[in-house]
Amino acid sequence: MKSSHHDRWYSWRSLIRFSLSLVAAALITWVLWQFVPNELSISTRITGYVTLNNFAYFRYRDAYYLLCFIFPALLLAFYLIIRWRGPLKSKRVVEQSILPISFSPTLEKPSVDPNESDVSTRQQFRGSSINEAGTHKWGDLVEGFWSLCRVGVPALLVAIEFSLLRIGDTRLSPWVLLPFFGYFAAVACLAYVIQKREMFGVRRFVHRKDLRFHALSRSNSLLAICVLPLLYLASMGTTIYVVSQHRYVHYPWLPLWLVGLTTIVCVWLWIREVRRDGTAIEPLRLENSYLTWLVGPVAVFLFTARIGGNGGGSLAASLSGNQMPSFWGFDDSHWLALPNLIFNHGLFPWRDVYVIHGFFQDVFAGQIGLSLFGYSWWGAWAGIGMLVIPLFWVTFYLFTAYFSSSNRLILVAFVVGVVTGLLGGEFSLFSTRFIFLPPLFILFDQLLKKRKLRWTTGFMLLAFVSFLLTPEMSLFVI
Numbered sequence: 001m002k003s004s005h006h007d008r009w010y011s012w013r014s015l016i017r018f019s020l021s022l023v024a025a026a027l028i029t030w031v032l033w034q035f036v037p038n039e040l041s042i043s044t045r046i047t048g049y050v051t052l053n054n055f056a057y058f059r060y061r062d063a064y065y066l067l068c069f070i071f072p073a074l075l076l077a078f079y080l081i082i083r084w085r086g087p088l089k090s091k092r093v094v095e096q097s098i099l100p101i102s103f104s105p106t107l108e109k110p111s112v113d114p115n116e117s118d119v120s121t122r123q124q125f126r127g128s129s130i131n132e133a134g135t136h137k138w139g140d141l142v143e144g145f146w147s148l149c150r151v152g153v154p155a156l157l158v159a160i161e162f163s164l165l166r167i168g169d170t171r172l173s174p175w176v177l178l179p180f181f182g183y184f185a186a187v188a189c190l191a192y193v194i195q196k197r198e199m200f201g202v203r204r205f206v207h208r209k210d211l212r213f214h215a216l217s218r219s220n221s222l223l224a225i226c227v228l229p230l231l232y233l234a235s236m237g238t239t240i241y242v243v244s245q246h247r248y249v250h251y252p253w254l255p256l257w258l259v260g261l262t263t264i265v266c267v268w269l270w271i272r273e274v275r276r277d278g279t280a281i282e283p284l285r286l287e288n289s290y291l292t293w294l295v296g297p298v299a300v301f302l303f304t305a306r307i308g309g310n311g312g313g314s315l316a317a318s319l320s321g322n323q324m325p326s327f328w329g330f331d332d333s334h335w336l337a338l339p340n341l342i343f344n345h346g347l348f349p350w351r352d353v354y355v356i357h358g359f360f361q362d363v364f365a366g367q368i369g370l371s372l373f374g375y376s377w378w379g380a381w382a383g384i385g386m387l388v389i390p391l392f393w394v395t396f397y398l399f400t401a402y403f404s405s406s407n408r409l410i411l412v413a414f415v416v417g418v419v420t421g422l423l424g425g426e427f428s429l430f431s432t433r434f435i436f437l438p439p440l441f442i443l444f445d446q447l448l449k450k451r452k453l454r455w456t457t458g459f460m461l462l463a464f465v466s467f468l469l470t471p472e473m474s475l476f477v478i
Contacts, residue, residue, distance in 0.1 A: 013088050013090075016088060017079055017082045017083055017088050018079060020078070020082060020088075021075050021076075021078035021079040021082060022075060024074070024078045025071055025074035025075040025078055026071070028074055029066050029067075029070055029071045029074065032066060032070065033062075033063070033066060036058075036059055036062045036063075037056065037059075038056055038059070039054055039056055040054055040055075040056055068474075068475060143213060144213075147213060147216050147217070150217070150220060150287060150288075150291060151183070151184060151187050151216070151220050152184075153291055153295055153299075154183065154220070154223070154224040154226075154227055154291070154295050155179075155180050155181075155183035155184055155187075156180065157227045157295060157298060157299050157302070158179050158180065158182075158183045158226065158227060158230060159176050159177070159179045159180040159183075160176075160302060161227065161230040161231060161233050161234055161302070162176065162179040162230070162233065163176045164233055164234045164237035164238075165233055165236070165237045183223065186223055187216065187219045187220050187223055188216075188219075190219040190222065190223060191212070191215040191216040191218070191219035191220075192215070194215040194218055194219055195211055195212060195214075195215035213284075214283045214284075215283075217283040217284045217286070217287040218274070218283040218286065218287070220287050220291075221270065221283070221286045221287040221289075221290045221291075222267075222270055224287075224290045224291060224294060224295050225263060225266045225267060225270065225290065225294065227294070227295055227298050228259060228262055228263050228266060228294065228298065229259050229260070229263050231254060231259065231298060231301075231302075232254055232256060232259045234254075234302065235252045235253050235254035236250070236252055238250070238251045238252065238253060238307060238386075239251065240307065251307070251372065251373055251382075253372050253373075253386060253387065266290075266294065270286070270290070273286050274286075292401050292408075292411070293398075293401070296397060296401065296411070296415070297394045297397060297398065299415070300390070300393050300394050300397045300415060300418060300419075301390045301391070301393075301394055303418065303419045304389060304390045304393045304418060304419075305385070305386050305387070305389075305390040306385040306386065306389075307373075307382045307385060307386045334355070334356065334357065334361070334362040334366070335361070335362055335363070335365050335366025335367075335369075335380050335384065336366055336377060336380050338353065338355065338362055338363045338366070339363050339364075339366040339367035339370055339380075340370070340375065342363065342367075343367055343370075343371075344370070344375060357433050357470070357472075358433050358469050358470040358471050358472065359468070359469045359470075360432075360433050360435070360469035360470050361432055361433035361470070364469070365383070365384055365388045365432060365433075366380045366383070366384070368383040368384075368387055368388060369381065369382050369383015369384055369386070369387075369388075370383065371383075372386075372387075373386075384432070388432050388435075389432060391435065392431070392432045392434075392435045393418050395435050395436075395437075395438040395439060396414075396438050397411075397414065397415070397418070398438060398439070398442070399438030399439075399441060399442060400414045402442050402445075403441075403445075433469075433470040433472065434470065434472075434473070436462060436465070436466035436469070436470065436473065437466075437473070439462060440459065440462055440463060440466065440473075443455060443458050443459040443462060444459055446459075447459050
């Protein structure tokens with residue numbers, strides 16, 4: 001009884017140490033917060049928002065320092081002191097390492113020889129072969145259905161991109177079905193050519209049906225690359241109708257050289273993967289890779305890109321975009337004043353610049369729209385809705401695709417949430433400064449898995465740049 005009571009006491013000491021440290025650190029932090037003044041203590045002749053309303057802006061900065069630096073340091077210091085000396089000191093016991101975090105035991109299947117003399121064994125193999133023959137037909141139907149679904153994803157995107165060329169016409173036209181079914185026909189023709197070539201080539205597969213699915217996957221993975229150059233059509237079809245001038249104004253936002261270079265890289269990667277020797281499952285893996293990492297980001301971009309005008313909806317619906325809100329004068333001036341002063345009036349390099357949300361959101365995000373759509377309030381909003389917010393969702397899509405691994409239902413749920421607006425709203429507008437967070441987590445995971453110098457260097461460089469552009473990113477270091 002004494003031993004069990006003693007062990008129970010040792011198991012609760014960690015919680016008691018943490019609780020005492022938390023209370024002591026919170027108490028000292030609260031005492032320090034009382035010394036922060038509530039009012040301004042300056043004398044100036046300049047009248048502004050801060051001086052007019054006696055807004056103590058430094059309280060937010062001091063609260064940030066107290067919560068993010070002082071409080072965690074005090075908590076750690078008190079915990080180490082209590083753990084080192086006193087009645088709650090740590091019991092020095094060699095603990096078992098927590099790594100590996102998880103493992104997958106190898107389960108060996110019992111091997112059974114069908115040529116054994118046991119009658120029950122031969123009957124078991126005969127029954128399994130009959131069941132396989134009965135379910136083979138349904139397996140082909142299921143595989144054919146999913147193959148059509150995989151082809152239908154880029155086909156739908158191709159139809160949407162072609163529909164964006166209809167300037168001034170936002171109605172659903174039956175002509176949109178032509179590129180949709182045309183993509184299916186192109187995939188089928190190319191798959192027939194690939195099938196004929198590989199049937200008489202070096203690599204052969206056992207079943208002819210497997211070869212057809214193999215050729216269809218390879219054909220779809222190659223033709224899916226066309227969604228990237230067709231994105232240039234969306235750029236050429238981006239227009240705004242100016243009521244005062246009674247004409248349409250074009251705003252091509254995607255450079256042709258960038259589209260061409262990216263397409264060449266994708267084709268080169270496809271050729272390199274095809275030339276590698278492998279098994280019959282490689283074409284399906286290659287198809288899934290291009291659908292996930294190429295078609296998916298383009299679809300998310302089209303369904304989230306919006307340009308301000310007298311309409312509503314996304315660029316994928318070939319509409320003009322959102323109805324612009326009224327001018328606030330404070331929150332929507334962050335990405336107007338500083339970019340205009342720094343880049344338009346030649347105040348570069350800058351000095352004495354204080355940005356609330358960091359340089360990415362308050363300077364560079366606004367400058368993108370001002371450079372592409374004109375130096376105006378509408379131009380800054382158009383750039384944010386057309387490029388910054390869609391790229392923000394694309395990075396979170398890549399994060400979801402990377403960590404969801406083979407469970408694509410999570411990825412589909414994320415895309416549905418973004419397209420339907422369940423994950424949108426003000427979150428996407430005021431959180432674009434965290435656009436570097438998803439790639440940081442991806443690089444950090446690769447750093448832990450590979451432990452290579454290139455992954456460490458990439459993670460540190462991206463972390464350094466993101467902390468400079470968005471100061472709040474330093475919270476994730478703690």
